[in-house]
Amino acid sequence: xxxxxxxxxxxxxxxxxxxxxxxxxxxxxxxxxxxxxxxxxxxxxxxxxxxxxxxxxxxxxxxxxxxxxxxxxxxxxxxxxxxxxxxxxxxxxxxxxxxxxxxxxxxxxxxxxxxxxxxxxxxxxxxxxxxxxxxxxxxxxxxxxxxxxxxxxxxxxxxxxxxxxxxxxxxxxxxxxxxxxxxxxxxxxxxxxxxxxxxxxxxxxxxxxxxxxxxxxxxxxxxxxxxxxxxxxxxxxxxxxxxxxxxxxxxxxxxxxxxxxxxxxxxxxxxxxxxxxxxxxxxxxxxxxxxxxxxxxxxxxxxxxxxxxxxxxxxxxxxxxxxxxxxxxxxxxxxxxxxxxxxxxxxxxxxxxxxxxxxxxxxxxxxxxxxxxxxxxxxxxxxxxxxxxxxxxxxxxxxxxxxxxxxxxxxxxxxxxxxxxxxxxxxxxxxxxxxxxxxxxxxxxxxxxxxxxxxxxxxxxxxxxxxxxxxxxxxxxxxxxxxxxxxxxxxxxxxxxxxxxxxxxxxxxxxxxxxxxxxxxxxxxxxxxxxxxxxxxxxxxxxxxxxxxxxxxxxxxxxxxxxxxxxxxxxxxxxxxxxxxxxxxxxxxxxxxxxxxxxxxxxxxxxxxxxxxxxxxxxxxxxxxxxxxxxxxxxxxxxxxxxxxxxxxxxxxxxxxxxxxxxxxxxxxxxxxxxxxxxxxxxxxxxxxxxxxxxx
Amino acid sequence: xxxxxxxxxxxxxxxxxxxxxxxxxxxxxxxxxxxxxxxxxxxxxxxxxxxxxxxxxxxxxxxxxxxxxxxxxxxxxxxxxxxxxxxxxxxxxxxxxxxxxxxxxxxxxxxxxxxxxxxxxxxxxxxxxxxxxxxxxxxxxxxxxxxxxxxxxxxxxxxxxxxxxxxxxxxxxxxxxxxxxxxxxxxxxxxxxxxxxxxxxxxxxxxxxxxxxxxxxxxxxxxxxxxxxxxxxxxxxxxxxxxxxxxxxxx
Numbered sequence: 040x041x042x043x044x045x046x047x048x049x050x051x052x053x054x055x056x057x058x059x060x061x062x063x064x065x066x067x068x069x070x071x072x073x074x075x076x077x078x079x080x081x082x083x084x085x086x087x088x089x090x091x092x093x094x095x096x097x098x099x100x101x102x103x104x105x106x107x108x109x110x111x112x113x114x115x116x117x118x119x120x121x122x123x124x125x126x127x128x129x130x131x132x133x134x135x136x137x138x139x140x141x142x143x144x145x146x147x148x149x150x151x152x153x154x155x156x157x158x159x160x161x162x163x164x165x166x167x168x169x170x171x172x173x174x175x176x177x178x179x180x181x182x183x184x185x186x187x188x189x190x191x192x193x194x195x196x197x198x199x200x201x202x203x204x205x206x207x208x209x210x211x212x213x214x215x216x217x218x219x220x221x222x223x224x225x226x227x228x229x230x231x232x233x234x235x236x237x238x239x240x241x242x243x244x245x246x247x248x249x250x251x252x253x254x255x256x257x258x259x260x261x262x263x264x265x266x267x268x269x270x271x272x273x274x275x276x277x278x279x280x281x282x283x284x285x286x287x288x289x290x291x292x293x294x295x296x297x298x299x300x301x302x303x304x305x306x307x308x309x310x311x312x313x314x315x316x317x318x319x320x321x322x323x324x325x326x327x328x329x330x331x332x333x334x335x336x337x338x339x340x341x342x343x344x345x346x347x348x349x350x351x352x353x354x355x356x357x358x359x360x361x362x363x364x365x366x367x368x369x370x371x372x373x374x375x376x377x378x379x380x381x382x383x384x385x386x387x388x389x390x391x392x393x394x395x396x397x398x399x400x401x402x403x404x405x406x407x408x409x410x411x412x413x414x415x416x417x418x419x420x421x422x423x424x425x426x427x428x429x430x431x432x433x434x435x436x437x438x439x440x441x442x443x444x445x446x447x448x449x450x451x452x453x454x455x456x457x458x459x460x461x462x463x464x465x466x467x468x469x470x471x472x473x474x475x476x477x478x479x480x481x482x483x484x485x486x487x488x489x490x491x492x493x494x495x496x497x498x499x500x501x502x503x504x505x506x507x508x509x510x511x512x513x514x515x516x517x518x519x520x521x522x523x524x525x526x527x528x529x530x531x532x533x534x535x536x537x538x539x540x541x542x543x544x545x546x547x548x549x550x551x552x553x554x555x556x557x558x559x560x561x562x563x564x565x566x567x568x569x570x571x572x573x574x575x576x577x578x579x580x581x582x583x584x585x586x587x588x589x590x591x592x593x594x595x596x597x598x599x600x601x602x603x604x605x606x607x608x609x610x611x612x613x614x615x616x617x618x619x620x621x622x623x624x625x626x627x628x629x630x631x632x633x634x635x636x637x638x639x640x641x642x643x644x645x646x647x648x649x650x651x652x653x654x655x656x657x658x659x660x661x662x663x664x665x666x667x668x669x670x671x672x673x674x675x676x677x678x679x680x681x682x683x684x685x686x687x688x689x690x691x692x693x694x695x696x697x698x699x700x701x702x703x704x705x706x707x708x709x710x711x712x713x714x715x716x717x718x719x720x721x722x723x724x725x726x727x728x729x730x731x732x733x734x735x
Numbered sequence: 736x737x738x739x740x741x742x743x744x745x746x747x748x749x750x751x752x753x754x755x756x757x758x759x760x761x762x763x764x765x766x767x768x769x770x771x772x773x774x775x776x777x778x779x780x781x782x783x784x785x786x787x788x789x790x791x792x793x794x795x796x797x798x799x800x801x802x803x804x805x806x807x808x809x810x811x812x813x814x815x816x817x818x819x820x821x822x823x824x825x826x827x828x829x830x831x832x833x834x835x836x837x838x839x840x841x842x843x844x845x846x847x848x849x850x851x852x853x854x855x856x857x858x859x860x861x862x863x864x865x866x867x868x869x870x871x872x873x874x875x876x877x878x879x880x881x882x883x884x885x886x887x888x889x890x891x892x893x894x895x896x897x898x899x900x901x902x903x904x905x906x907x908x909x910x911x912x913x914x915x916x917x918x919x920x921x922x923x924x925x926x927x928x929x930x931x932x933x934x935x936x937x938x939x940x941x942x943x944x945x946x947x948x949x950x951x952x953x954x955x956x957x958x959x960x961x962x963x964x965x966x967x968x969x970x971x972x973x974x975x976x977x978x979x980x981x982x983x984x985x986x
Contacts, residue, residue, distance in 0.1 A: 628755070
């Protein structure tokens, strides 16, 4: 990092740019009511007025511009109208379309004027189709708003004699990008406006694919050297961190600005290029929470690339996250995706596999609570004197009921119109329909949360009550009902002596596999949703490892009390695919072997195996190479997704006690990374607890 | 079939030899080095370890066959990643027959023997013949100091070192650097003199003193009584080795 980049990063981290923010949000309601605008029109007007309200900001030294000054996103309906509009319908999370990915190449290759022309042509073709006309007019209104914003930036740049900047801004985003710098600038502005319109978890897609042609031709023509390109890239990454605190999310940092690197092209040939490596290097230098990086690999991936990626893991940012093309692509094909599209997959905000520009999928439409399904079956089974197989059948029924319930809730899904975001999706402007009406892929994803605790609970009951008869059903039931108070030795037996997921022990792993088979079967049997998609089962748990244990306002799932794996009420569950908290497993290879037993062709929504490595593992290049080998083993074993973290428990404890000394400490939380000191205490504690069982 | 006692089996031990390895820690060691960082490896009896992450018993009995089956579950993975199994301790020579039977039952895996060298020649040769690479500890060359700090003199160790060199097997000398005890120029010079001309020597590794080691004693219900100054800066004098033409690394 040179001095300029250090300066720019420092400015963002200290938040000096925030003083430029305006005091309050704009008000749109009166205008919308007066003109009697439709919802689509209101959505367009929102983007229009937000762009108009933006002040032009040039931060000292910066070359990739746009700094958000409008703090909030105002409502387009009054509270009364909003509740009438949404009555009886399901809103996904906060309401607006989120957690999808645009095809940014549409912007870079056509420019906003090119996209506008498409809209105008379709408009004249579909003159009689009122809804198409309205959508296209709205999309054009948003395009014009962004163009106007860009011209104000260009004019200001001229006035300030920043001729280079003025030239870039006169060219993009209006026109197709002609250089790496123009491409970065165009993306920065147009992606930021998606956030301005109230959409969130705005993905960056296959950055090393759509950006590479611009960089490649600049390098070939001698317009850029590698260090110049790295500096521009660093500036772009820094710009992505400017507005993080304005993004909505469960915790700050949960913002879905993820990019996906590597893998194969849509024709199946290798997609790794110089930019893939440059992104890894620059992310390593900058140590910022955005962009969050996913790397697509296979068992054949070059170990040198994995070494570079492991250098990034060493920084403790919690990324890159890996996905295994050899598993993900066939799984997507098995779920109805065209092979070329499947090969083009990216990872959404956390871990779900989606197709840029072609998917209006709700990949995180809630979670099946495995602990709830299992716990209910165990309690009923033990009190009714059932056989173990009956407990398993009851578990399967419970899972099915939860899946059907989620399916039913989401069958009433209401997606707000999103004309601006539609500009960057395949077919919307071409056919005159908003992305909220659906794209090529319209599936829902459901996570299967906290699976390790659930499987361990089943394994303990099977082992001690049914196989060994060393515990009676009554004892276990009373202990559960008493939250193990007065049953400490029984709790220890369940918690420490039972078979556990993560040690390559078939007694526990088979039950884990079974849970996902039941889950996949329930999703398959559910059939199509009213949006014409399927339910995709996944292996993630997002914030559910905390919520299912201690509850959360508005949560649909029940809170689970003490469980038969020896967990007392209130203790968090396992996150994603990880051994239950507090369980001592044989080691990382055994853990990978345990999770490799899941049939990932049936369970394709994503959700990583999550592992903590002590920072001492990263001591020298030789040991970092071994971390790269561990990643390769993950792929060799046929696992789907991996998230590796580097942690030092003393640092975390010190950060909790003295947050002022650790403002820049970044940790992986669930599917995303954030600043440790900006997390709620229960999330901090879970990370500290996780690190106590890490590999040394 | 012989059985043995193991206090830990750790996967992915990145500092214990080439590639991706699993290390088997044999429980029981005749030496009682004052700085020992695996105090739970000294006694052959199972011990309760009480730590922040709860209590556990260190020390499980395995038959050689059981242990080999367990290790072979990952043989293909270890082989594909340039690795294998490392036998450490404690002291593997202390359970030589057991370890040799385990190695014989391994599925074509690279073996590292990590030893203090303190054992009979028979036991040492038994394991040496079955190892691909040896990590050989040299602590103190002075006989009296060795007796004082470890409880035994170094006669057997220096004798086995000679056998090791004659075997033609590659080996790495590992020197734990203990402030004021093993890191003196005098001792380091003596080590160079002892190993400098030995065929088979790949390199010398320094293992700098880790002050965290002392904290393990209380977890194991033992007492840590160093009579050297733990805080004294280490003399990481690699030059003495380099001047003798030896490759030296400090981990």
